[in-house]
Amino acid sequence: MSVGSYLRRLLLFNCLWLAPAQADELRIGVLAPFGDEAVPADWGYVRDALARELPQHHFILRPYDISGLHAAAAAAAIDFVLTSSGDYVALEFDDRASRIATLESPQASAPTAAIASTVVVLDVRQDLQRLADLRGQRIAATAPQAFGGWLIVARELLHAGLDVGHGDVQPLWLGFPMSGILAAVQQGRADAGVIRACLLEDLIARHDPLARGLRVLAAQPTEQLHCAHSTPLYPDWPFAVLPHVPHAVAKQVATALLSMPRSPEGYAWTVPTDYQSVHALYRELRSGPYAYLREWRFEDFARRYWGWLLAAFVALLGLIVHAVRVEYLVQQRTQALREAASRARSAREQLDHLGRLGLLGEMAGTLAHELNQPLAAIANFARGMIRRIDAGRLAPQPLREGAEEIAEQAERAADIIRRIRLFARKRASERQPLAVDDLLDDALHLFTGMLVEPPPLTRQGLPGAVVCADRLQLQQVLVNLLKNALDALQTIPSTERMMALRARRVGDDVCIEVRDDGCGLDAASREHLFEPFFTTKSDGVGLGLSLCKTLIEAHGGHMYALPNPAGRGLVVGFTLPLMEIADAAERSSD
Numbered sequence: 001m002s003v004g005s006y007l008r009r010l011l012l013f014n015c016l017w018l019a020p021a022q023a024d025e026l027r028i029g030v031l032a033p034f035g036d037e038a039v040p041a042d043w044g045y046v047r048d049a050l051a052r053e054l055p056q057h058h059f060i061l062r063p064y065d066i067s068g069l070h071a072a073a074a075a076a077a078i079d080f081v082l083t084s085s086g087d088y089v090a091l092e093f094d095d096r097a098s099r100i101a102t103l104e105s106p107q108a109s110a111p112t113a114a115i116a117s118t119v120v121v122l123d124v125r126q127d128l129q130r131l132a133d134l135r136g137q138r139i140a141a142t143a144p145q146a147f148g149g150w151l152i153v154a155r156e157l158l159h160a161g162l163d164v165g166h167g168d169v170q171p172l173w174l175g176f177p178m179s180g181i182l183a184a185v186q187q188g189r190a191d192a193g194v195i196r197a198c199l200l201e202d203l204i205a206r207h208d209p210l211a212r213g214l215r216v217l218a219a220q221p222t223e224q225l226h227c228a229h230s231t232p233l234y235p236d237w238p239f240a241v242l243p244h245v246p247h248a249v250a251k252q253v254a255t256a257l258l259s260m261p262r263s264p265e266g267y268a269w270t271v272p273t274d275y276q277s278v279h280a281l282y283r284e285l286r287s288g289p290y291a292y293l294r295e296w297r298f299e300d301f302a303r304r305y306w307g308w309l310l311a312a313f314v315a316l317l318g319l320i321v322h323a324v325r326v327e328y329l330v331q332q333r334t335q336a337l338r339e340a341a342s343r344a345r346s347a348r349e350q351l352d353h354l355g356r357l358g359l360l361g362e363m364a365g366t367l368a369h370e371l372n373q374p375l376a377a378i379a380n381f382a383r384g385m386i387r388r389i390d391a392g393r394l395a396p397q398p399l400r401e402g403a404e405e406i407a408e409q410a411e412r413a414a415d416i417i418r419r420i421r422l423f424a425r426k427r428a429s430e431r432q433p434l435a436v437d438d439l440l441d442d443a444l445h446l447f448t449g450m451l452v453e454p455p456p457l458t459r460q461g462l463p464g465a466v467v468c469a470d471r472l473q474l475q476q477v478l479v480n481l482l483k484n485a486l487d488a489l490q491t492i493p494s495t496e497r498m499m500a501l502r503a504r505r506v507g508d509d510v511c512i513e514v515r516d517d518g519c520g521l522d523a524a525s526r527e528h529l530f531e532p533f534f535t536t537k538s539d540g541v542g543l544g545l546s547l548c549k550t551l552i553e554a555h556g557g558h559m560y561a562l563p564n565p566a567g568r569g570l571v572v573g574f575t576l577p578l579m580e581i582a583d584a585a586e587r588s589s590d
Contacts, residue, residue, distance in 0.1 A: 025058045026050075026249070029078035031087060032063035033142065033149065033196060035177040039063040043082060045263045046239075053256035057249075065176050066143055073097065073242055080253065081240040085115055086147020086288070088238045089278045093289035099238035099272040100254035106266030107198050112273050113224045113233035116197040117152040119217040120185060128192065131218050131230070132160040138170045140181040140190035145288065147278075148196045149178065152231045155281050156218075182210040192217060198227035234281070235273045378409045431470050431555075433579060436503050436510055437461040442471070443478035444501065455489060457482075460502030465510050467576045469555050477548045481514040481572050484544070488518030488570065505578070509557070513573030520570045526561045529572075545572075552576070 028047065032039050039061055047059045064072060066087060072078045073095040081088065081097055091097040108114030119139075121128045128134065134157065142149030150171070154164050162168040172190050174180045181193040182203070203211035216228040225233055239257055241250040257269040279289075286293040302309055381402045388398060440461055448454040482501070489497045500515040521529065521536065528534045532546040549559045557575040564571050 024056060025060060026080065026245075026253070027060050027062055027078045028080045028082055029062050029064055029069050029072050031069055031083040032065065033146075033176050033178050034199075035179075036063040038177070045267075046082070046257075046260075049260045050253065050256050053259070054252055066145055070094065076242065076244050079242055079245045081242065082237065083240070084147045084237055085235045085275055085278050086151055086281070087145075088240055089275060089282060090145070090288045091240065096243045097240040098243070098250075099240045099275075100250060101239040101257040101269040102271065102273045103236040103238070104268040104270050105236055107226045108233075108236065109224045111236045111270055114236035115148055115152075115234040116220070116225055116227075116229035117148050117150075117231045118195050118197045118200055118228060119153060119192050119230040120182065120195060120200060120214045121192045121217050122185060123213050123215045125191065128217055130160070131156055132162065134160075134192055134217075135162055135168050136170070137191035138172055138189070140172045140174055140184040140193040142175055142178065142181070142194075143173055144171075147234075149181075150194055151281060151285060151287060152234065153194045155285055156231050158285070179210055182214070185214065186210060186212075197225060197229040201227050232277075234277055235275050238272060238275075239269065375409075375413060378406050378413075381406045381409075431468050433466050434469055434471055434474070436465040436467060436512070437463060439467075439469075439471070439474055439478070440501055440503060440512070443475050443482065446475060447479050447482045455486060455494075455497045455499050457499045457501065460500070460504075462503040462505060462510060465503065465505065466579045467510060467555075468579050469576060473551045473555075477551055477574065478512070478514070480544050480548055484572065485514050485516035485518070485570075488516050488520075492518060506575070508578055509575040510578050511573055511575050513571050515564055515566070515569060515571050517564065517567070517569040520563060520568055521561070526563075526570075529561045530559055548574075 028043075030039050030043055034042070043061055047061050050057075050059045062072070062078060069078075069081065069083060069087070070091065073081060073091055081091060083091070088097065088099060092099075102111045103114075104111050105114045119131065119134075128137070131153075139153075141153070144150060157164050157169065164171070172184065174184060178195045178199060181190070181195055184190040185193040200211055200214065200216070216230060218230045219228050220230060220232070222228065239253075241253070258271070260269055262268040282288040283290045283293070385399055385402045388395075440459055444457065444459060448457070478501070482499070485499050489499070496517065498517045501513075502515070503510055503512045505511075525536060530545050530549040534546075545559075552559050552574040556577050559572070559574045562571045562573075563569075
């Protein structure tokens with residue numbers, strides 16, 4: 001027989017021998033928290049019961065740790081999985097495992113509340129009474145992804161205010177079996193250990209020395225789970241099938257499990273239970289199937305909070321629309337206010353101009369008489385010079401004196417007209433630093449220049465005082481006050497008439513007052529003196545002092561009227577804010 005023929009026969013024999021084994025063999029991957037050797041003792045009854053119910057299949061138990069179990073499931077090296085409820089949720093997400101039954105434990109009242117974790121410490125550690133006391137302590141556990149061996153406790157530590165991911169505790173990963181965790185606590189290598197609930201009771205029942213001198217930290221009530229535990233309860237272990245197993249086979253196995261009698265220890269199988277509490281744990285810890293929550297992604301954020309995002313977008317859009325509308329209304333209102341202010345300014349200027357014209361109208365007779373003086377003098381000197389020429393007396397000196405007198409009188413008349421034109425001219429308000437004494441002198445010069453026989457008038461200045469004001473507007477106010485004082489003296493004999501113009505400082509203001517010794521006013525008349533159309537004159541219109549009040553208030557001051565403290569008569573004055581010397585110098589330089 002040739003070598004090639006022998007090899008072909010050998011290969012055919014192997015294929016015929018292996019094919020039935022591969023077709024009938026069903027591999028059950030089992031999580032082994034107590035070591036590989038404990039798996040046949042703990043789960044052998046399940047394998048044997050399935051073999052009796054389904055003799056056409058050969059069932060094999062294969063123990064794994066957590067990472068090995070996941071690797072076997074991913075490689076399809078196993079067909080069924082027997083693991084913790086937390087590990088099943090991860091397999092369901094990663095490898096599409098499906099639970100077909102849930103374990104019923106004799107220690108639990110219901111399979112939905114049968115799994116918990118127990119935190120053990122040495123009984124001598126009286127400083128450790130609550131989970132919060134584990135801050136900064138060394139905690140022995142199996143692995144970061146172990147459900148009963150770490151994650152259940154990690155969630156409760158988080159609820160106790162400890163951030164297990166940022167150094168609040170010091171985990172020691174010791175792997176399986178869990179007996180190594182108890183040894184680490186007994187030897188002082190760890191301050192606390194995390195084990196599966198009921199393990200401590202099993203060790204105590206076997207008189208295992210690892211259970212001596214230990215106590216359960218933060219023990220919970222035992223009505224639902226009849227073992228000492230430190231955490232809330234979760235569903236019991238599931239029996240799951242992987243997606244490559246035929247549906248008919250999975251159905252046969254599920255039927256066999258549900259019809260399986262209780263074991264001598266009291267274990268049985270029931271229909272799959274709800275595992276939402278396990279999902280909630282992973283979601284809160286952002287672990288296992290929910291590890292993606294640790295990485296912020298806008299798509300996930302938008303999917304979770306789309307309602308809030310929509311509300312925020314609508315609110316933001318509303319704010320933008322409101323802001324645009326408010327801005328538009330503000331612009332419209334600002335424009336309207338500007339136009340109103342411009343109209344008010346024009347009206348004030350017009351009123352100011354009309355007030356000056358009215359004041360000039362009231363003094364027209366006096367002004368005409370004042371102008372008649374230089375004009376009459378000019379006429380007299382001109383006629384005298386004509387007579388000298390006609391008489392042949394042409395001496396140069398008399399003619400020169402006459403011509404000079406004519407020129408002087410003409411200049412006087414021109415000066416009067418120039419002051420009147422300047423006073424009556426319509427113009428915009430122009431404020432500048434003004435010396436108070438100069439204002440008094442200008443007003444007196446303008447007022448007395450319009451009179452043939454001015455009354456006795458005293459002046460008291462305030463040297464060095466400076467205000468920021470419009471010169472002509474203040475001249476208008478002062479001339480108006482002086483004229484009113486002069487009118488009040490008309491019933492007084494000329495020998496008894498007296499007027500005074502004075503300035504004095506009161507705090508940060510300057511007070512400018514006009515006093516007269518006239519008949520005065522009673523309190524009721526003084527109260528209404530500055531109101532429009534109020535007048536005590538038979539031919540007055542009552543706008544002069546009202547206009548003066550408007551002008552003074554526009555300068556930041558106010559007007560007042562008081563009885564003359566010297567006796568009879570009236571004191572009418574106004575205040576203006578004083579300027580600092582530095583401010584006045586700066587404005588002057590500008």
